[in-house]
Amino acid sequence: MARLYAEEMVLNMGPQHPSTHGVLRLKLTTDGEIVSHIEPVIGYLHRSFEKHAENLEYQMVTPFTGRCDYLAAMGSEHGYAMAVEKMMGIELPERVEYLRVIFAELQRIASHLVAVGTFGLDVGAITPFIYCFRERELILDLFEMASGARLLYNYIWIGGLAHDVPPGFVEKTYEFLDNFEKRVAEYNQILSGNKIFIERAADIGVMTPEVAINYGVTGPSLRASGVNIDIRRTQPYSIYDRFEFDVPLGEGAQGTVGDSWDRYYVRVLEMQESAKIVRQALDQLPVEGDVQAAVPRRIRPPKGEIYFRSENPRGELGYYIVSDGKNVPVRVKMRSPAFSNLSVINEIGHGWMISDVIAILGSLDIVLGEIDR
Amino acid sequence: MIVTEQEIYSSLSTKFGESIGDFITEETFNPTVLVKAGTLADVCTYLKESESLQFDSLMSLSGHDQDGESELSVIYHLYSTVLDHYCTLKTFVDREEAVIASVANIYRTADWHEREAYDLYGITFTGHPDLKRILLEEDWEGYPLRKDYVAAEFYRGMRIEKVK
Secondary structure, three states: OOOOOOOOEEEEEOOEOHHHOOEOEEEEEEEOOEEEEEEEEOOOOOOOHHHHHOOOOHHHHHHHHHHHOOOOHHHHHHHHHHHHHHHHOOOOOHHHHHHHHHHHHHHHHHHHHHHHHHHHHHOOOOHHHHHHHHHHHHHHHHHHHHHOOOOOOOOEEOOEEOOOOOOOHHHHHHHHHHHHHHHHHHHHHHHHOOHHHHHHHOOOOOOOHHHHHHOOOOOHHHHOOOOOOOHHHHOOOOOHHHOOOOOOOOOOOOOOOOOHHHHHHHHHHHHHHHHHHHHHHHHHOOOOOOOOOOOOOOOOOOOEEEEEEEEEOOEEEEEEEEEOOOOOOOEEEEEOHHHHHHHOHHHHHOOOEHHHHHHHHHHHOOOHHHHHO | OOOOHHHHHHHHHHHHHHHEEEEEOOOEOOOEEEEOHHHHHHHHHHHHHOOOOOOOEEEEEEEEEOOOOOOEEEEEEEEOOOOOOEEEEEEEEOOOOOEEEOOOOOOOHHHHHHHHHHHHHOOEEEOOOOOOOOOOOOOOOOOOOOOOOOOOOEEOOEEOOOOO
């Protein structure tokens, strides 16, 4: 049947809208209930991170990186610290490496819990959100125990950690893992296999591998399209080559490969893989070691530049740092994963209903803090 | 088959001759090929379409201003998801007339990244589908990441606080 075209209407979704995960404005051109074009308008959270970084000493940039991706502050700090350490050629004590991996992976679980929970919320499932936040609280408790903060840590320093973890941390983390591994089955029961949820997410906003790669989509959203790229595997950094874990890929179990449901489910599977990594890291964690041993007294990377990337919960987090040998960087560019991930929204979102656009946006798991920087 | 940056450089200089500048391996962790601004889009097309290179992903595109006096530069970090190898391109553009061809129709990633470089460095990318500011307001004056940038005193009647 030929489609009837009505007069187009431009509709503003946001900047203040509960499903935009922050302050994002989508200019939707609608033809009746069908969205024919989506233009994201960003910049509402722009805090000029890169400009600030050019006026701060290297170690003073660390807290700013956490404020960019505030749901994965440990990951952002880890990437930045590794980039500067590589420039300076710093060798880290084993204990630092293991603790960093433990925190980065716990952060990945915490971040994915928000992604999974809020995605459910976006499509009308309120209960799973509470379930997810219940477990996230426990991770934040662990972070608070170690760093004193629950959201923005400034814990991973260039060359080490702010301080060692307190006694009892390892036991509490084991306790959390024992509990968490059972909880994932609950999410699957209440959300993944929920008929209404599947109807809302499966076959919606299918992203082909070609589109994903061309738009620079990375992380779980890329792997949901069946592309097996995880920087922890393809270009292992830190000590990720020592752990056994699978890289979950989208299989189209409820519909098409690369649909919103796949993007959701890859995150659920990834949380389990992260839990596996944390468990292995805890088992192998060296007891001895000063976490401040390799922290340099003066941070002056030699003249030069680096592009260093790491796998953040949302995808490839790249730092392009230029140094002229002084204690202040000449340039710090953050290639934030959600920035590129959001840019694909028109490509995969046009032609769907307004309610589907909400689902597609939720499945991309964006954080405006790192998009706008 | 993984191709080293050195081999990519040789193949580029055979293909494009004079337009390819030096190959920088010192003072960088990502060996970089210098490319003349005029041929950059052609080089990218070649890197993407060549059978043996297949650079299908632009990881990052960054503008850069070294000191506020010399030329601005644009740095392209490329990656081949198929063959798992890397390549970094760097090109210089004039400060006053910062114009370079857009690669947004080769790599869609470049669309927003070029808008960002335009927004913060004032580099114009010709052939870009919709070049306008992305992070700052449309009526913002100047390009904040240029080293010689001086912030205006007021923006829409609000005082802009001085940094340092």
